[in-house]
Amino acid sequence: MDQDTAAPGSLRPGGRTARVRESVLRVAGDLLAERGFAALDLTEVAARAEVGKTTVYRRWRTPAGLVTDLLAEMAESSLPHSNTGSLRGDLLANARLVAKTLTDTRQGPLFRALIAAATGDEATAAALHGFYRTRLDEWSPVVESAVARGELPRGTDAHAVLSAVSAPLYYRLLASGAAIDDAAVTAAAEAAALAAEAGVFV
Amino acid sequence: MDQDTAAPGSLRPGGRTARVRESVLRVAGDLLAERGFAALDLTEVAARAEVGKTTVYRRWRTPAGLVTDLLAEMAESSLPHSNTGSLRGDLLANARLVAKTLTDTRQGPLFRALIAAATGDEATAAALHGFYRTRLDEWSPVVESAVARGELPRGTDAHAVLSAVSAPLYYRLLASGAAIDDAAVTAAAEAAALAAEAGVFV
Numbered sequence: 298m299d300q301d302t303a304a305p306g307s308l309r310p311g312g313r314t315a316r317v318r319e320s321v322l323r324v325a326g327d328l329l330a331e332r333g334f335a336a337l338d339l340t341e342v343a344a345r346a347e348v349g350k351t352t353v354y355r356r357w358r359t360p361a362g363l364v365t366d367l368l369a370e371m372a373e374s375s376l377p378h379s380n381t382g383s384l385r386g387d388l389l390a391n392a393r394l395v396a397k398t399l400t401d402t403r404q405g406p407l408f409r410a411l412i413a414a415a416t417g418d419e420a421t422a423a424a425l426h427g428f429y430r431t432r433l434d435e436w437s438p439v440v441e442s443a444v445a446r447g448e449l450p451r452g453t454d455a456h457a458v459l460s461a462v463s464a465p466l467y468y469r470l471l472a473s474g475a476a477i478d479d480a481a482v483t484a485a486a487e488a489a490a491l492a493a494e495a496g497v498f499v
Numbered sequence: 500m501d502q503d504t505a506a507p508g509s510l511r512p513g514g515r516t517a518r519v520r521e522s523v524l525r526v527a528g529d530l531l532a533e534r535g536f537a538a539l540d541l542t543e544v545a546a547r548a549e550v551g552k553t554t555v556y557r558r559w560r561t562p563a564g565l566v567t568d569l570l571a572e573m574a575e576s577s578l579p580h581s582n583t584g585s586l587r588g589d590l591l592a593n594a595r596l597v598a599k600t601l602t603d604t605r606q607g608p609l610f611r612a613l614i615a616a617a618t619g620d621e622a623t624a625a626a627l628h629g630f631y632r633t634r635l636d637e638w639s640p641v642v643e644s645a646v647a648r649g650e651l652p653r654g655t656d657a658h659a660v661l662s663a664v665s666a667p668l669y670y671r672l673l674a675s676g677a678a679i680d681d682a683a684v685t686a687a688a689e690a691a692a693l694a695a696e697a698g699v700f701v
Contacts, residue, residue, distance in 0.1 A: 333619035335537055412673050413615035416608075417535035426676035433675075460677070461690060464670035468662055471614050472669055473635070474628035475662070487699050488663060492690035 320346045321353060322370050325363045329410035330403045334360065337410075361418035364411060368424035372431040378439050384448045384493070387439035388486040392462050396482045399470045412471065433459050440493070450496045457498040461489035522548045523555060524572050527565045531612035532605045536562065539612075563620035566613060570626035574633040580641050586650045586695070589641035590664050590688040597665050598684045601672050614673065635661050642695070652698045659700035663691035 324346040328337055337360040343353040357363040379390035398404045415425040433456045440455035449458075465485045469475045492498065526548040530539055539562040545555040559565040581592035600606045617627040635658045642657035651660075667687045671677045694700065 334615070335619050409618040413536070413618040416611040416615040416673075417537050422676065425674065429675045456675075456677075457686065460670055460675055461667060463674070464666040465663060467674055468666035468669050471618070471673055472627065472665070473631045473658075473662055474624065475658075484659065484694070484699050487697075488690060488694035491693050491697050491699065492686070495689075495693050497686050497689050497693070 317346075317348050317352065318356075318366070318370075321348055321357070321363070322367050325367055326407055327403075329364070329367075329414075330407040333406070334364065334410045334414040337363065337414075339363065361414060361421045364414040365418070365421045365424040368411060368421070368428045372424075372428040376432070376435065378436040380439070380442070384439070384443035384446075385486065385490050387443070388458070388462050388490050389483070391436055391439065391459060392466065392482045392486040395463050395466050396477050399466055400477050405470065409470065430456075443493075449493050450499050452499045453493055453496075454498045458489055458493045461492060461498070462486055519548075519550050519554065519558075520568070520572075523550055523559070523565070524569050527569055528609055529605075531566070531569075531616075532609040535608070536566065536612045536616040539565065539616075541565065563616060563623045566616040567620070567623045567626040570613060570623070570630045574626075574630040578634070578637065580638040582641070582644070586641070586645035586648075587688065587692050589645070590660070590692050591685070593638055593641070593661060594664050594668065594684045594688040597668050598679050601668055602679050607672065611672065632658075645695075651695050652701050654701045655695055655698075656700045660691055660695045663694060663700070664688055 321342060324342050325337065328342060328345070339353050339357065339360065340350055342363065343350040346353075353363075357366060376394060379387050381387050381390060399408060411425060415422040436459050437455035440449065440453060440458045443449045444451060444453055462485050465488070466477050466481060469477050469481060475481070523544060526544050527539065530544060530547070541555050541559065541562065542552055544565065545552040548555075555565075559568060578596060581589050583589050583592060601610060613627060617624040638661050639657035642651065642655060642660045645651045646653060646655055664687050667690070668679050668683060671679050671683060677683070
């Protein structure tokens with residue numbers, strides 16, 4: 298296997314390779330959170346991760362390649378869904394989790410940077426979409442349970458319901474700049490529940 | 500007035516200044532749509548706009564300064580709100596307009612680039628929020644009319660209702676990558692209407 302022919306961000310198995318990846322991706326995440334995607338520099342990542350510059354350039358090639366691999370790693374670590382026994386309880390738990398992430402001092406800027414990176418690179422965009430698909434899959438059982446309990450119509454699209462919870466919070470983060478506060482969290486969960494109950498997402 | 504002391508993107512009145520601004524911002528928009536924010540280069544903007552490089556660097560200073568001024572210009576040109584006589588009709592018209600913008604071959608990539616630029620610069624973020632505030636203000640009468648007609652409870656927050664229409668479409672553009680199609684447009688308008696009627700945005 299010739300590493301030079303591997304796609305940017307691809308991974309060879311093995312202890313040292315895994316350790317290098319872990320430390321490079323941790324540093325990349327830190328730098329993205331601190332200064333955004335436009336300032337991400339592979340030489341600086343290598344220095345802060347105490348990894349050879351050549352290794353970083355060979356394996357990840359570009360800042361976009363690094364972000365793409367970071368998103369792949371993030372998709373591997375799932376956030377388990379809640380099971381409160383009611384649709385409203387579960388959607389509120391989901392809205393709170395999304396809001397906690399987006400308002401976190403590291404995670405908020407990191408997510409903004411990841412989304413910015415995805416606007417300019419196809420592979421990064423595909424990795425971002427894959428990350429959200431994984432998150433939505435993890436939480437889909439809360440919608441399926443609500444259907445089974447008779448709270449939602451059969452054939453309700455779980456991803457659509459969960460996207461409806463997240464969307465207003467992301468819109469605040471990325472577009473309007475309005476506060477992601479308790480009122481926004483409650484409204485996001487309640488609006489998604491009402492629409493789902495009315496069959497908008499069937 | 501010393502131009503060197505002006506803030507990036509600030510504008511001196513006058514015919515030539517206005518013409519230079521118009522052509523520089525048009526080129527900046529084209530380049531952002533074509534290649535994204537990370538590739539925006541002031542020297543290239545100057546060359547394509549046929550404006551002196553020194554003028555562009557003096558007036559806008561940085562790519563972020565240029566994007567900030569472009570957003571200010573975009574906020575000046577409003578898209579008049581609809582008046583269909585019903586809340587659902589107006590929210591559907593709004594959802595269609597947002598979807599048309601985000602799926603347009605020039606406007607879609609341009610909006611992604613503007614949002615990416617705002618993730619890394621405070622002044623650009625403020626200009627982006629100002630742009631969305633202006634758009635929401637322009638369309639607020641559709642919510643106020645619905646309140647006056649008795650379709651919505653008194654005290655309904657017009658910006659919250661209109662943001663609820665836009666948010667799922669932006670979430671598709673920026674996060675999930677799901678298609679911005681007719682089904683998405685209808686669901687966005689209907690979900691926002693149901694939540695507003697139930698008093699979620701009071």
